[in-house]
Amino acid sequence: MISVVILGSGNVATHLFKAFNQAEDIVINQWYSRRITAIASYKNDVEIIDDLSLIKDADVYILAVSDDAISELSSQLPFENKLVLHTSGSVSVYDIDKKHKRGVFYPLQTFSKEAEIDFSTVPICIETIDKKSYPIIKNLALTIGSPTKRVNSDQRKVLHLAAVFVNNFTNQLYRIGHEITESQGAEFDLLKPLILETAKKVQDLSPFKAQTGPAKRHDKKTIRKHLKLLEDQHHEDIYQLLTTSIQHTHGRKKL
């Protein structure tokens, strides 16, 4: 049995609470939020607090708060030598106050409150300073059914950076697809199966092998037509740059 205290009440904290709450071998001793109203609806399931001086003993403290708040909140914790983890992809493990045993529990997924999440699709990237903490953190992840991967700081930062490309930037391309279609009387909905298939394809095939389309074919005629069709300079810049990037990857260097 692992006992935890969750701190924070945002996307990650809320999904972690739900997963831990359902897991067999985890007990949530408390849930802290600086705004108690944010978690008041869970008060029958767990002890909720907004006062750090009331914080109880536990095996693990998880700071699922904004990146900028991790350092300060960790130093405000009224104890030392306990295992304190943050959940960020980009914050240094050393940002946690050095009075604690420090580690990272970085869930490599996109969380939002609207969408349910299946933790078996959430790889947990684990970083620790002392080796003894590792099996505890690994167990914590396994208990909610998540795959785990031990990483060092550099690897975690690179994974977070790559996640920005495949998640935030990809989503912005979906957004542009939405803008282009809807502004010109076509339906974004028609693109949804393609979006899904594009993501599915690279589950087995490398993105290199999965590539198709006018840029890869160096099909200048279609590329010219597309650039003419784009009404927004911004979209045109993105079209040019990503076309060049594909051609860079697949043979030629210039548009």
Add this chain to the structure above:
Amino acid sequence: MISVVILGSGNVATHLFKAFNQAEDIVINQWYSRRITAIASYKNDVEIIDDLSLIKDADVYILAVSDDAISELSSQLPFENKLVLHTSGSVSVYDIDKKHKRGVFYPLQTFSKEAEIDFSTVPICIETIDKKSYPIIKNLALTIGSPTKRVNSDQRKVLHLAAVFVNNFTNQLYRIGHEITESQGAEFDLLKPLILETAKKVQDLSPFKAQTGPAKRHDKKTIRKHLKLLEDQHHEDIYQLLTTSIQHTHGRKKL
């Protein structure tokens, strides 16, 4: 019962052959390829030809050939006044020789020979010049279980353009994620569940609502760290441009 002749032996032609071949209400009279060896392995399932003078009568002729070949191949067909369709997102329906009844059967999906395709996830965008052809084409699509959408030329071209963004460009972002991770000792595989979840999210949520991350949060510190971490100028340019694009969409205009 609808009778068809398929022309071409690439990705689209091959997947269409398989789907038509399994469908109840379609008979494939012939399959034409200029390189008969490319389809020789199907010779027990269908009559294969490489000589246009041998082409038989059918309700529909489908030119699933390279964009550039559509016009010429259509004029080489030794008959007239029959329904001839191409499968391209960007080629004009008027590129088909005017001696035919002309239409477009544009499957809005990504096809490659390696990956099986479920035609219920392939919206068929239908364009016709004469109205009478429409129900025949629609039936053809329904018989293989595909949803259909009647579009005009402008809509089809815009859908094709948007498909380049959500498919080819997105795939290139996956590729960059692959390059970044593997070049710095991290595992691309860890990103695969995130890639899938990002695509799933916009099946129900708009890309606008689904957006998260440092660009949307205007988190300058993380953005600076990321730019420093990127080793390739090309990746840096893409990071800058898509970050600006997200900030453009979500409030501010400059990085």
